[in-house]
Amino acid sequence: MDAIEKIKFDENGLIGAIAQDFSTGEVLMFAWMNAKSLALTIEKKQAVYYSRSRKKLWFKGEKSGHTQLIKEIYTDCDSDIILLKVEQTGGIACHTGRKSCFFNQLQNDSWTVATEVLKDPKDIYG
Amino acid sequence: MDAIEKIKFDENGLIGAIAQDFSTGEVLMFAWMNAKSLALTIEKKQAVYYSRSRKKLWFKGEKSGHTQLIKEIYTDCDSDIILLKVEQTGGIACHTGRKSCFFNQLQNDSWTVATEVLKDPKDIYG
Numbered sequence: 001m002d003a004i005e006k007i008k009f010d011e012n013g014l015i016g017a018i019a020q021d022f023s024t025g026e027v028l029m030f031a032w033m034n035a036k037s038l039a040l041t042i043e044k045k046q047a048v049y050y051s052r053s054r055k056k057l058w059f060k061g062e063k064s065g066h067t068q069l070i071k072e073i074y075t076d077c078d079s080d081i082i083l084l085k086v087e088q089t090g091g092i093a094c095h096t097g098r099k100s101c102f103f104n105q106l107q108n109d110s111w112t113v114a115t116e117v118l119k120d121p122k123d124i125y126g
Numbered sequence: 127m128d129a130i131e132k133i134k135f136d137e138n139g140l141i142g143a144i145a146q147d148f149s150t151g152e153v154l155m156f157a158w159m160n161a162k163s164l165a166l167t168i169e170k171k172q173a174v175y176y177s178r179s180r181k182k183l184w185f186k187g188e189k190s191g192h193t194q195l196i197k198e199i200y201t202d203c204d205s206d207i208i209l210l211k212v213e214q215t216g217g218i219a220c221h222t223g224r225k226s227c228f229f230n231q232l233q234n235d236s237w238t239v240a241t242e243v244l245k246d247p248k249d250i251y252g
Contacts, residue, residue: 001235002235002236003232003235003236003237006237016142016156018144018153018156020151020153024151025146025150025151025152026151027144027146027153027209029202030142030144030202042232042235072231072232073231073232074228074229074230074231074232074240075228075230075232075237076155076156076227076228076229076230077220077221077222077224077227077229077230078227079230079237081156081227081228083153083228094203095203096203098203101202101203101204101207102200102201102202102207102209103200103202103203104200104201104202104203104205105198105199105200106129106168106198106199106200106201109127109128109129109168110128110129111129111132111201111205114200
């Protein structure tokens with residue numbers, strides 16, 4: 001794909017990807033992609049990341065059902081970060097059962113949990 | 127600072143930071159921070175990044191005047207990405223003179239410029 005050839009992957013063959021709720025603008029999560037996962041994301045119109053810990057493709061939502069349907073894809077002025085605007089299935093992107101992974105807010109020099117758990121992870125992952 | 131000790135910097139001592147417009151939710155840019163730049167960001171309530179190419183602190187807006195005033199700071203479930211909610215001075219975050227760095231939109235397998243230049247970079251940087 002031409003689009004992927006323009007992308008600047010890092011020395012590990014990866015690029016960071018920000019997932020943002022298409023409707024509300026809320027930033028949901030940040031994960032990594034390799035060329036294969038970006039190609040699959042474009043092809044399937046569903047977010048596919050690359051898990052650095054598991055060293056394999058990560059089909060977002062394959063266990064939880066919390067897939068991310070792609071509405072728009074952007075890259076930045078350096079072509080070295082991806083922004084996905086997504087429809088978040090189930091309204092939960094985070095493995096903690098929260099909508100967004102960015103739930104730790106800095107307040108008075110400590111990180112305070114700012115948003116609630118919408119679904120118990122035990123009920124998400126069994 | 128306690129807050130910084132909780133953060134997981136990568137093997138290069140860096141953490142990725144997403145800057146988001148506090149009012150509109152628009153994702154403005156992605157850059158890197160080291161512990162010193164994060165501490166300065168918290169202390170000065172203005173975004174301070176770390177430039178990997180120049181290998182030094184990057185006081186956002188020091189040349190352009192396009193500083194980012196910090197409204198809220200978050201980290202994610204793994205404490206390995208920062209989200210800054212900012213008030214973008216001048217309404218321009220990108221060195222190309224656009225509001226956001228994420229102006230290349232994927233359309234039919236090619237990246238299309240989706241937003242306009244608000245100010246000529248020559249007029250920003252002289």
